[in-house]
Amino acid sequence: MKFSLLALLPPITAVIAALNVNSIAPGKHIIDKQSVTATVTATALLYRTCPQTSCTAVGQYSEGTEVTIECETDSDTTTVEGDPFWARLANGYYAADFYLDWSGSIPAC
Known part of the structure; x- marks a missing residue:
């Protein structure tokens, strides 16, 4: 009897491990968006509560x-120097893309 219980342990453990790996907590995303580091090119770049100069x-x-x-x-958005795109920054505010320099792609908000 002891032997048969021990023989069942590995399959049961594998099933439990698979359930834990494949379950996702509520509110969690499978893929996180990647952020991009940019450099300010304007003398003074204002960041705003929304993507408009107003x-x-x-x-x-x-x-x-x-x-x-x-x-x-x-x-x-407000178009700045012909560019309608605005960046949402990590601080939650917005800045006109025209005054930022970066490489790579940025996800849409």
């Missing part, structure tokens, strides 16, 4: 400052 400017970055971009949008 939105409140919360602060500013100096030229050469590195910022983290989470995503970008061109939906309901």
